[in-house]
Amino acid sequence: MASPEMSKHVQSVVEPYLLDGPRRYDRDQVARQSGVPSELSRRLWVSLGFAANPDDTALEYTDADVTAVRNFESLGVLASADPRRQHAAARTLGQSMARLAEWQVDLVAEEIADRIRSMTAADPDADADEIARTATEEVVTTLQELQTYAWRRHLAAALTRSLDGGAATGETGDTVRELAVGFADMVGYTRLTRHLDPEELSELLEAFETITTEAITGNGGWVIKNVGDEVMFAAETAVEGARIALAIQEATSDAGTTPELRVGLAYGDVLVRFGDLYGSVVNMAARLTGVARPGTVLIDDHAAARLAGEPEFALRHLRSVRVRGFTRLRSHVLRRAGR
Numbered sequence: 001m002a003s004p005e006m007s008k009h010v011q012s013v014v015e016p017y018l019l020d021g022p023r024r025y026d027r028d029q030v031a032r033q034s035g036v037p038s039e040l041s042r043r044l045w046v047s048l049g050f051a052a053n054p055d056d057t058a059l060e061y062t063d064a065d066v067t068a069v070r071n072f073e074s075l076g077v078l079a080s081a082d083p084r085r086q087h088a089a090a091r092t093l094g095q096s097m098a099r100l101a102e103w104q105v106d107l108v109a110e111e112i113a114d115r116i117r118s119m120t121a122a123d124p125d126a127d128a129d130e131i132a133r134t135a136t137e138e139v140v141t142t143l144q145e146l147q148t149y150a151w152r153r154h155l156a157a158a159l160t161r162s163l164d165g166g167a168a169t170g171e172t173g174d175t176v177r178e179l180a181v182g183f184a185d186m187v188g189y190t191r192l193t194r195h196l197d198p199e200e201l202s203e204l205l206e207a208f209e210t211i212t213t214e215a216i217t218g219n220g221g222w223v224i225k226n227v228g229d230e231v232m233f234a235a236e237t238a239v240e241g242a243r244i245a246l247a248i249q250e251a252t253s254d255a256g257t258t259p260e261l262r263v264g265l266a267y268g269d270v271l272v273r274f275g276d277l278y279g280s281v282v283n284m285a286a287r288l289t290g291v292a293r294p295g296t297v298l299i300d301d302h303a304a305a306r307l308a309g310e311p312e313f314a315l316r317h318l319r320s321v322r323v324r325g326f327t328r329l330r331s332h333v334l335r336r337a338g339r
Helices: 004-018 027-034 038-047 063-074 083-122 128-165 189-193 198-218 238-255 280-291 301-307
Strands: 175-186 222-227 230-235 261-273 276-278 297-299 313-317 321-323 326-329 332-336
Touching: 004 128, 027 038, 027 063, 038 063, 038 083, 083 128, 175 189, 175 238, 175 280, 198 222, 198 230, 198 238, 222 276, 230 238, 238 261, 238 297, 238 301, 238 332, 261 280, 261 301, 276 280, 280 297, 280 321, 280 326, 297 301, 301 313, 301 332
Parallel strands: 261 297
Antiparallel strands: 175 230, 175 261, 222 230, 261 276, 297 332, 313 332, 321 326
16 A cells, blocks of 8 residues: 555656646647547547546647547548447447556556655655656556557457458448357356455456356457356357357366356357447347256257267257247257267
């Protein structure tokens, strides 16, 4: 924990450093310097999740803000798009970065404080603001390099999947792809969390996310999102999706660190929009997860048809059930052959 005096020194340098300079422009000046109409830049600003000062003459913006507006306009696909697509792109980017920043803030503050203490101990007579500036720059630069590295690797993988999959792009910029979509959730999570303190809950979620992420990425898929006790994943083929689903259950059983899981998997055309997936296939996978027995994997007809004849899997067909949104939901229990 940083002392009040240390926090004061960090705050005096952190904003100018992170914003690449002081706030020196009002909204009209941003418009003149960027060549982007003031109303458009304001809408983009709000879509990114930043609070917009109602006073357009307030000096709220830096050189970095002007550059950002120019960069947004330089992406022809976005610049020529209708306003809804522009705002959706900015909103998704802003929400993703805001969540990342909220997760990182304690880590960054602790690392800066540790470095300030170390530098001060090494040179007690050094200028406090200079020490804070140096520590902030070192920490933020390192973290930024790590983020850029991870983003470029993920972008390379996503581009490969998109180009190989021959996704069809609609007028809104969304795409339709044929994918396996699955969910895995913990049985009895709500009841269990009533008896856990925050540290125990954190350990439970960490174990769940570690097990599922390793099973998903290790079998050729990717995580769409984690929401509490549930993970949503996708894979290019039904075979990869099936391997992931079984690997999740097997790893969970072997680890014994989380409650049993239910897993549902469906295959077909899905709408890909800003990194998330939508459509009947997604709804089908979610419903299958809801009706699966603990420790089992249920798949839909389309996934079962793709897995027919695959020697590594065994299927058992179940009677149709009625669930919300589907009058007759046909499902199949998936197991490894020989088990």
